[in-house]
Amino acid sequence: MMRxxxxxxxxxxxVLGPYTHxxxxxxxxxxxxxxxxxxxxxxxxxxAQTRTIFAQLKHICKVHKVTLKNLxxxxxxxxxxxxxxxxxxxxxxxxxxxxxxxxLIKIDALFCDDLKIEIEAIIAL
Numbered sequence: 001m002m003r004x005x006x007x008x009x010x011x012x013x014x015v016l017g018p019y020t021h022x023x024x025x026x027x028x029x030x031x032x033x034x035x036x037x038x039x040x041x042x043x044x045x046x047x048a049q050t051r052t053i054f055a056q057l058k059h060i061c062k063v064h065k066v067t068l069k070n071l072x073x074x075x076x077x078x079x080x081x082x083x084x085x086x087x088x089x090x091x092x093x094x095x096x097x098x099x100x101x102x103x104l105i106k107i108d109a110l111f112c113d114d115l116k117i118e119i120e121a122i123i124a125l
Contacts, residue, residue, distance in 0.1 A: 007020060009063060020032065031060065035119075054068070066123065071123055074119055
C-alpha cells in the first residue's frame with residue numbers, strides 16, 4: 001500500500017481549518033486551495049493575487065526539489081471575470097512554455113470579500 005503524506009509549510013501561514021497545505025501520494029503532490037489571504041496582495045487586483053499564489057506554489061516546489069515545470073494541473077476559482085484578460089496574460093507569463101492542464105470555475109465569492117482567486121494545484125514530484 002502506498003503511503004500518504006500530509007504536509008504544512010510554515011511560510012504559507014498557520015492552518016486554522018480542517019485541512020493541510022498539501023497531500024502527497026505516488027510521487028504526486030496535491031495542494032489545498034491557495035489564496036492571497038493575509039498577504040499584501042489581499043486587497044489588490046487579480047494579477048497581484050495570482051502572482052502571490054504562484055510564489056506560494058514556487059515555495060512548495062522548492063521544498064520538494066522541483067520547479068513549476070512539474071505543474072500538472074491547476075484549478076482556478078475566480079469570483080470576478082472582469083479582469084479575465086489580465087489573468088490570462090499573467091498566467092501565460094508565469095507558465096512560460098510549460099502550460100499545465102487547467103480548469104476555470106466562476107464562483108459567487110470566496111471566504112473573504114477581498115479575494116478574487118483561489119488556486120489548487122497538482123504537481124509531479
